[in-house]
Amino acid sequence: MGHSKQRKPKTEGAGASGSAAAMGNHFVDMSQGEVDAFLARMDALATSQDAMVVRGMAAMVRCLTEEIKAKGATLGRLRAIAFGAPTEKTRNVFPPKDAEGRAEAQQARKERRAQEKAGQPAAPGHGPKGSKAFPSAERIKIPHTTLKSGGCCPECLDGHLRATGRPAIMTRIVAMAPITAKVIEREVLRCGSCDKVFTADLPGEYGAGETFDATVPAMIGYMRFGTGLPNTRFSYFLKNLGAPIATSTMSDLVIAAAAIFDPVLDELMRQAAQGELIYQDDTVMQILDRYDLLKKRGKGKKERTGTYTTGLIAKVGEHKVALFITGQQHAGENLADLLKLRSAELAKPIQMCDALASNTAGKLDTIVAHCLAHARRKFVEVVKRFPEECRFLLETLRKVYVNDSASAGMSAAERLAYHQEHSGPGMEALSKWLHQQIDDKLVEPNSGLGRAIQYTINHWTALTLFLREPGAPLDNNTAERALKRAIMHRKNSLFYKTQEGARVGDLYMSLIHTAELNDANPFDYLVALQRNQAFVEENPEEWMPWNYLETLKGLPG
Numbered sequence: 001m002g003h004s005k006q007r008k009p010k011t012e013g014a015g016a017s018g019s020a021a022a023m024g025n026h027f028v029d030m031s032q033g034e035v036d037a038f039l040a041r042m043d044a045l046a047t048s049q050d051a052m053v054v055r056g057m058a059a060m061v062r063c064l065t066e067e068i069k070a071k072g073a074t075l076g077r078l079r080a081i082a083f084g085a086p087t088e089k090t091r092n093v094f095p096p097k098d099a100e101g102r103a104e105a106q107q108a109r110k111e112r113r114a115q116e117k118a119g120q121p122a123a124p125g126h127g128p129k130g131s132k133a134f135p136s137a138e139r140i141k142i143p144h145t146t147l148k149s150g151g152c153c154p155e156c157l158d159g160h161l162r163a164t165g166r167p168a169i170m171t172r173i174v175a176m177a178p179i180t181a182k183v184i185e186r187e188v189l190r191c192g193s194c195d196k197v198f199t200a201d202l203p204g205e206y207g208a209g210e211t212f213d214a215t216v217p218a219m220i221g222y223m224r225f226g227t228g229l230p231n232t233r234f235s236y237f238l239k240n241l242g243a244p245i246a247t248s249t250m251s252d253l254v255i256a257a258a259a260i261f262d263p264v265l266d267e268l269m270r271q272a273a274q275g276e277l278i279y280q281d282d283t284v285m286q287i288l289d290r291y292d293l294l295k296k297r298g299k300g301k302k303e304r305t306g307t308y309t310t311g312l313i314a315k316v317g318e319h320k321v322a323l324f325i326t327g328q329q330h331a332g333e334n335l336a337d338l339l340k341l342r343s344a345e346l347a348k349p350i351q352m353c354d355a356l357a358s359n360t361a362g363k364l365d366t367i368v369a370h371c372l373a374h375a376r377r378k379f380v381e382v383v384k385r386f387p388e389e390c391r392f393l394l395e396t397l398r399k400v401y402v403n404d405s406a407s408a409g410m411s412a413a414e415r416l417a418y419h420q421e422h423s424g425p426g427m428e429a430l431s432k433w434l435h436q437q438i439d440d441k442l443v444e445p446n447s448g449l450g451r452a453i454q455y456t457i458n459h460w461t462a463l464t465l466f467l468r469e470p471g472a473p474l475d476n477n478t479a480e481r482a483l484k485r486a487i488m489h490r491k492n493s494l495f496y497k498t499q500e501g502a503r504v505g506d507l508y509m510s511l512i513h514t515a516e517l518n519d520a521n522p523f524d525y526l527v528a529l530q531r532n533q534a535f536v537e538e539n540p541e542e543w544m545p546w547n548y549l550e551t552l553k554g555l556p557g
Helices: 018-023 032-045 048-069 075-083 099-116 215-225 231-240 247-272 291-296 331-341 372-380 387-406 412-422 424-439 448-458 477-493 499-517 522-531 533-538 548-553
Strands: 188-190 197-199 277-285 287-289 307-316 319-327 350-353 367-370 496-498
Touching: 032 048, 215 231, 215 247, 215 499, 215 522, 231 247, 247 307, 247 319, 247 331, 247 499, 247 522, 247 533, 277 331, 277 477, 287 499, 307 331, 307 477, 307 499, 319 331, 319 477, 319 499, 331 350, 350 477, 367 372, 372 387, 372 448, 387 412, 387 424, 387 448, 412 424, 424 448, 477 499, 496 499, 499 522, 522 533, 522 548
Parallel strands: 277 350, 287 496, 350 367
Antiparallel strands: 188 197, 277 307, 307 319
8 A cells, every 4th residue: 555645734825715815724733721821812802602612613623633642543433523423224334325226225124124023013212102101100080070971961862871991091291309308397285284295296107207218319329320410410400499408418318228228239249140141341430539559559569550330231031130340350350250159050151242351351151252243343434445345244244133133032042043044144154255355365454444354253253152052142232231321420420439439339320220121110119128128138139120019019018
């Protein structure tokens, strides 16, 4: 490949056009301090709207400059930063260029969707929400005020009315504050002779006189670690709604409730260790007060200083368990610790992860499967430079995913047989094509396409485990979706203050996400655990998100 000479930027009088030429179009090298001073002058001299535009342009230039300096920067990544990353679906990676092609592609998509969805219910999330979408809604029955079943028809005056059994349903949605307060005034009587004071008894619905109901730490914990809303913002929000709670009080309530949840988390970890399939991934996380680093400071030892949040999603029979672990260990090391709780008589679990070495660190006795979406993404990143080569791989994998959707509802053995029959030939042809590109020197090994092909060849056995092992998934999207909860916390709160704070956050995230994975209401679940603390400590296995409602029905009273 040839090398082109670096172009010099155009200066005034060197072909610049329009107003840019009149003003002098040249580059200026400025330090960050000079940029900040310039922006301060713009704030003082320009209108607020113009100053905001200039600040946005400066932020974009800085972001792009830092990305260019970073290792592994590509034009695709720069385009994604500047214009947003497009979807990676094959039909969008290779859009038809003419109107006729677009019409054919649209018709083909309609036919394919009709075949894929034949006999299947409509996808959720489309159209208005029906009343069944609100299981916790209050049901209000409104009878006729003047008519009744068995009465005479007011229209024809001949027939009699009867109940249809199908009420006319209307869903009315109202808003309310997430936390409200009740001021309870108990009557106080004093004896005029002996001065004895008699205070009205507190009804049982108000507990033993506690200021905060069990719903309060549940709501604060869910907003903090379920939606990523920092306590400072939530406290400000509640203050404006007339229910002020200090951020320090919020933290105390969440920590106190966490002690009640500890037995449940221990049981979730024990059950997750028995899972037949475990998804894993991790992301960086920051903890400010690192006592372990303070002890080692100045000793000259090269210790791992980074902190990470690991997300583990275990499939245990019909249920799924989500675990979040924040600390110095990588995902593979955390998984190794978890599997120490696994029963010795169980078979090896399937470990789904990407091909990073940190994911298989530690003493692991698992069947490793690698994420097919990660391998596919490497080809999507270079598709503009190698369109025809990438098209073959993307089309092959598209059919594999279509087959996987068609196998939904099958048993693990049936799904394996289906993939072997319908996906196996395509993957075998893809393997031959990949090796041919390298063996016949049809692609430069150090190019983007060459590296993508070599990555896929190196990890082919783990990438195609779904063709040999029952229950092996195609990708690691389950773990990556779960980690968005930790990433959302990092983007909103930036860090944990202490290691104990990280442990509390992991606990809440684990309980909340496990409840969501098993179609349980996370808020109701956290409240139920607090209100039944004694039973939870005695038999935590009966208080899992998938069985706690049955346990509640069996409680005395």
